[in-house]
Amino acid sequence: MSTDAQGRVRSWTLEPSKPRFTLPPGAVDAHCHVFGPMAQFPFSPKAKYLPQDAGPEALFGLRDRLGFARNVIVQASCHGTDNRATLHAIALSNGMARGVAVVDPAITDAELDTLHAGGIRGVRFNFLKRLVDDAPKDRFLEVARRIERLGWHVVVYFEADILDEMLPFLAAIPVPIVIDHMGRPDVRQGPAGADMAAFRRLLDSRDDIWTKVTCADRLDPAGPPYADFVRAVRPLVADYPDRVLWGTDWPHPNMESVLPDDGALVDTIAQIAPTPALQRKLLVDNPMRLYWAD
């Protein structure tokens, strides 16, 4: 971890390795964030972490180094419901980035339209208590109903221990759903462990629930080559090849003790999606369908 004089934390390495795995042309990093720059886009007073700047220039530099063509920028909790930093990054991308916003449930239809024009294609509902103060399911459902006309989806972030209590809420969402990081299963349980089995039941409950097979660094503390993550996730990619997405999670919010190596994370892709056909779906076809359908 690196903390500057203002107490702002850097959770990403400045020297990611060059991956050995060559990404297919047009690959999308479908889960990443930007932080600030703070002088232009201050963090929320309710932010639970205070990161150093990780703006569009650094994100696009990483994109090019790793071999991605496009980014899906997910509004991070440190910016609350002020999506200006995300929109700013999208605006600088020459059409090569789209985004997922976090919105105040009182947002107007006109404001939603403005987000759409700025490249937003979904709304994120975050249920992690360490990141947000409240997650009002009834109001989130109202938002989900109101974004249907825009062709958006919702991204839901929760951990495995609350999956059961999330089920009625998820079943009531009228638009496609993307679950961040597979609902954070304990990958050490293996592919048939209780967490993965419960998550598969959720995927089987609707054919419009997608998931990001991401965050080996968060889910597998043993580190590269992330053997437990690979063992647990590879069968999921094989069984749900049209509903999976992959992303770096750069700049890795709150990963402070071990800074993940983005090159090593990219190298897990060939392990969880071992054929060119699976890699193309995971990295190109699926994210393009969800984020660049128009």
Ligand SMILES: O=C(O)/C=C(\CC(=O)C(=O)O)C(=O)O
């Ligand atoms: O984005 C992630 O993958 C993970 C986060 C941060 C986050 O979601 C946010 O700040 O909104 C986490 O687990 O701390």
